[in-house]
Amino acid sequence: MINETSYALGANRSCIRDLFEYGCQRAAVVGRENVYDYSLGNPSIPSPPEVNETIRQVLSDTDSLAVHGYTSAVGDLATRQAIADDLNARYDAGVRASDLFIGCGAAPELVAVFRALAVPGAEILAIAPYFPEYKPFVEGTGATFRVVPPDVPGFQIDLERLEAMLTPNTQAVIVNSPNNPSGVVYTEETLQKLGAVLTRKGEEFGHPIYIVADEPYRELTYGCTAPFIPNIYPNTIVCYSYSKSLSLPGERIGYVYVPRQAADAGAVYAAVAGAARACGHVCAPSLWQKVIARCTHLRPDLESYDRNRRALYEGLTAMGYEMAKPDGAFYLFIKAPGGDAVRFSEKAKEKDLLLVPGDGFGCPGYFRICYCVSYEMIQKSLPVFEELIRG
Numbered sequence: 001m002i003n004e005t006s007y008a009l010g011a012n013r014s015c016i017r018d019l020f021e022y023g024c025q026r027a028a029v030v031g032r033e034n035v036y037d038y039s040l041g042n043p044s045i046p047s048p049p050e051v052n053e054t055i056r057q058v059l060s061d062t063d064s065l066a067v068h069g070y071t072s073a074v075g076d077l078a079t080r081q082a083i084a085d086d087l088n089a090r091y092d093a094g095v096r097a098s099d100l101f102i103g104c105g106a107a108p109e110l111v112a113v114f115r116a117l118a119v120p121g122a123e124i125l126a127i128a129p130y131f132p133e134y135k136p137f138v139e140g141t142g143a144t145f146r147v148v149p150p151d152v153p154g155f156q157i158d159l160e161r162l163e164a165m166l167t168p169n170t171q172a173v174i175v176n177s178p179n180n181p182s183g184v185v186y187t188e189e190t191l192q193k194l195g196a197v198l199t200r201k202g203e204e205f206g207h208p209i210y211i212v213a214d215e216p217y218r219e220l221t222y223g224c225t226a227p228f229i230p231n232i233y234p235n236t237i238v239c240y241s242y243s244k245s246l247s248l249p250g251e252r253i254g255y256v257y258v259p260r261q262a263a264d265a266g267a268v269y270a271a272v273a274g275a276a277r278a279c280g281h282v283c284a285p286s287l288w289q290k291v292i293a294r295c296t297h298l299r300p301d302l303e304s305y306d307r308n309r310r311a312l313y314e315g316l317t318a319m320g321y322e323m324a325k326p327d328g329a330f331y332l333f334i335k336a337p338g339g340d341a342v343r344f345s346e347k348a349k350e351k352d353l354l355l356v357p358g359d360g361f362g363c364p365g366y367f368r369i370c371y372c373v374s375y376e377m378i379q380k381s382l383p384v385f386e387e388l389i390r391g
């Protein structure tokens, strides 16, 4: 016998992966340059050159056993201290090394945090549109996954509907800003109001409602900055990743930050470490911990993402496509002409234009494009978008 939920998750690939595989097959037939694949969020800017230089330095100036050996389960102290110093320099946040847990990227960090908070009957809320993996991550803990309807057309947070969904069982609200799939950055004002609602309802229920801030795109912003949520609402647990900011998605490195001012901070931190342990976490990759310790000051060079973003936003808006202003990450979330995003994406697919319908993100009627692609592909694809909107 096997576990049916696990089987279903393994046997049914995500629609994004399916589309990506389809794009690879089509590329073999019609040529890579004739497939306009906007499906997958794989960074398309190289890591800053200092990253590779640092790998070489670490290998040459650190004892080999130390480079490749186990580290403490919560991460090397030097790495945690370097990250704390960087956060304090940027956000004046009072972070200590002991508030940080070095994890293997946002995905397993989120799972550990959800498991840490999954008391019997727990409900965890996501705000549509949301990253589809949240659902299996949350449900895998036994908690109930609930979705706050989208705030159209700006894709901030519909606070009234969110408040109406809070119950004494609500343990956490997931906040992902800059957002996948909308590309929207939640404003300071939105986050202040969210914090006020959660504070009030937490007091009413007699227990804290945590924000789980999923922040792989924190540094990917254009003309604005993403507010540091623990400075707005102390009961915030941050899951950070270097996958996008340093273009290292295959290396699996990031951290969880439990602010000391969060309610029950010590217990939450221990429960995160314990939950990670129960999932088989031993330590984050040792070499990468040592590299990150020397690279916390590096920021991505966003020029090519920004050029892509502007070309698409301006080009598509001029054609009549509607979308929220994409100030962050590398996605646009666009209203499907005719209202049926699945049908629209099918029609686009016939022209080798690969778009992801918003249904999986909890937001039917929209489609996502990921602009981690070449500028040339964007230019070639724009006439296809034009053809589609003209019907």
Ligand code: PLP
Pocket (backbone or CB within 6 Å): 041, 104, 105, 106, 107, 108, 131, 176, 180, 214, 216, 240, 241, 242, 243, 249, 254
């Ligand atoms: N959260 C969001 C919103 C994402 O878009 C992704 C990856 O695309 C992740 C989490 C997982 O990132 P990581 O590679 O750090 O596990």
